Amino acid sequence: MSRxxxxxxxxxxxxxxxxHSNIKTKRTxxxxxxxxxxxVPELNDWVVLKVSAKAMRTMNKNGVWNSILEADxxxxx
Numbered sequence: 001m002s003r004x005x006x007x008x009x010x011x012x013x014x015x016x017x018x019x020h021s022n023i024k025t026k027r028t029x030x031x032x033x034x035x036x037x038x039x040v041p042e043l044n045d046w047v048v049l050k051v052s053a054k055a056m057r058t059m060n061k062n063g064v065w066n067s068i069l070e071a072d073x074x075x076x077x
Contacts, residue, residue, distance in 0.1 A: 005031055007055035007067050009076040038064045 004011045010031040016024040032053045037046050042065045049068075051059070059067045071077040 003030055003033055004050075005033060005052040005055050006049045006077050007051050007059065007071045009071075009074070010052050010054070040065050040068070 002011070012028045012030045015027055015029055017027045018024055033050055034053070034056070035048065035050050036056065037048050038059070039045075040047050047064070047068070055067070062070070068077060
């Protein structure tokens with residue numbers, strides 16, 4: 001399974017390590033992903049999602065079900 005947030009769509013991006021002598025080598029910045037189990041009262045069931053830390057904060061604010069619907073509307077989920 002790829003390292004992509006199922007709610008926000010965040011994924012790894014590419015950048016550079018920069019040394020003291022300004023030599024640049026490639027590196028990746030990976031999102032802060034967690035596999036979490038959420039209870040959805042509208043479905044009366046548990047849902048397992050791979051989400052970033054920012055997505056968890058968004059889900060706390062807007063609700064799990066609304067976040068899932070929004071992600072589906074955007075085509076991320």
